[in-house]
Amino acid sequence: MREALLEVDNVTLRFGGVVALNQVDFTLYKGEILGLIGPNGAGKTTCFNAMTGVYRPTEGEIRFGGQRISGKRRYQITKMGIARTFQNIRLFPEMSALENVMVGADAHHRTGALSAMLRLPRHWKEERSGRDRAHDLLRFVGISRPGEQARNLSYGEQRRLEIARALATNPQLLCLDEPAAGFNPAEKDALNQLIRKVRDSGVTVLLIEHDMRLVMGVTDRIVVLEFGKKIAEGTPAEVRENPAVIAAYLGVPTDAS
């Protein structure tokens, strides 16, 4: 029996009269790469936001490592071990690539204002280890100019920098929100490799993505949402054959009626 890391337990999320998520229910197991797909407006990002504490479920709950997430502040959820990237890149544009990653690494640092002010040993120790970790992560995602301001990096580098920054928080779960948007095929292949490398380093990955080739190629299991409801779940091969999924993506032929 595999160990559950994140449990989405019958989550419903309403905005006024709009039901964005309708009794969504799935489990993410430790060490896997799970894909979350669905047509536009299916509720993928909403589901994602609920998991990272941006929205609070109207009904049901989300548990991470057995602990309830709802009601926790967003930075606490990060410290619990869930990290994420953003669909539209949200780096700190005027900070260097290295500093961006160091902000992530600070999430598990304990230097307080006083020891920073007086430069106590803990400050130096954490500053050094944070910098080393940031350099390692930049190498890991393949960014060669650590001193460059984030805004001056290329689009692909910015996307990868977001991944490095998220990994710096030492997550157990990394959630990627459309990381391949705007990528060419070669970049998508590189991303595929990177996602596998992340998983092999012991981090569970949740992937939201439109690009079917990438999703089918990299994930272990896939959950399909449509209109806020889960319509299918299974391995890429199973999902590809699932009639409900095909209908959702391609539409049901009208002449059938």
Place this chain on the structure above:
Amino acid sequence: MTNGEHATPARAANGEHAAPRARGWQAMKSRWSEMPQGMRWAGTGALVVFLYLLPNRWFYEYLWYLPTQASDMATVLFETAFFVLLAVGLNVVVGFAGLLDLGYFGFFAVGAYVVALVTSPESKAIVEYNWLADPITWVAAVPIAVAIAMVSGVILGGPTLRLRGDYLAIVTLGFAEMIRLYASRTEGLLNGDRGIPDVPHPVPGVKDATGDSLFLFDAKPYYWVVLTIIIAVVVLVRNMERSRVGRAWVAIREDEDAAEIMGVNTFKYKLLAFAIGAAIGGLSGAVFAGKQGFINSASFQLESSILVLAAVILGGAGNIGGAIVGATITWYLPEWVRGMGKVFGLSFDPSEYRILAFGLVIIVMMIFRPQGIWPNKRRASEFADRRKEVAANA
């Protein structure tokens, strides 16, 4: 921040687009940063010695037209240093954390009144309410004043720092006015407009060569006290800026939501900036009370809050050096101009027009150089980004 400092090539590249700057200034800056560590320490040391020597007549009379001609140099220097201290404190709140605080003088008032209440023999806290058996010394009162100012910062910041932008400005403005009106309208503790007299000078026992108490008529010792405080505060604040605390502030300024999702407790860091600002404001108030020997509500006008803010913005918010330059110009220049008018034989006192001139300068600055005279590079380009966004959306 921490790392960028060492990444020289990237730095140089940043400098080029960050802000249009005079060629000579650029060259001087890069020459300074390329100097060996020892040379830079020596340079900084020389500047500090110069600043300590500055109020002595035998020193400044050799400085051509730099000293003020019409007013006592030591007094002007004290006031300038005092103003610089206020600007350094406000810079933490406005420049580092990006919080618009218009109530900074409220904390100044808290610091000043706390010192007056616990040190003056006339204070009602001692005479009427018997909270203290005897007045304590100024030196002992300063930490109390700083602590209470800081606590009042936390109490005000707690509920209000969840507000952003203009709302925060209005709430803090209200706070400063509340303190001032309370002080002026109620007889209770603070004696209304009559104020609290007989606040002791810092170290009453010390005598100078002529047998007068050192901290009495002469402004020099006060200048030295404030200068020392400024140096200490600048070192501490700079250390913070170059640590995870400073990184968190930049992250909050640039994208508050992303910062929080990356594990930054944004509320805590904003509150920290606010509390540090309040503490420095309170410290300034404590020094002020010790120098004046008397305080009442008239000492805490709204204009002062705005003048400090204007000095920080003029100098360049987010850069400690910029705040110091801005405050020095804002205070020293009008006093210097007063004397210059006499030197050139003008029949009017040009410093009478200082507020008018200052207003014009601010307007011109906001059009041509909104990031200030000596801005924080990062903040300057944040400014430019925002302008581009506005232009794109318009």
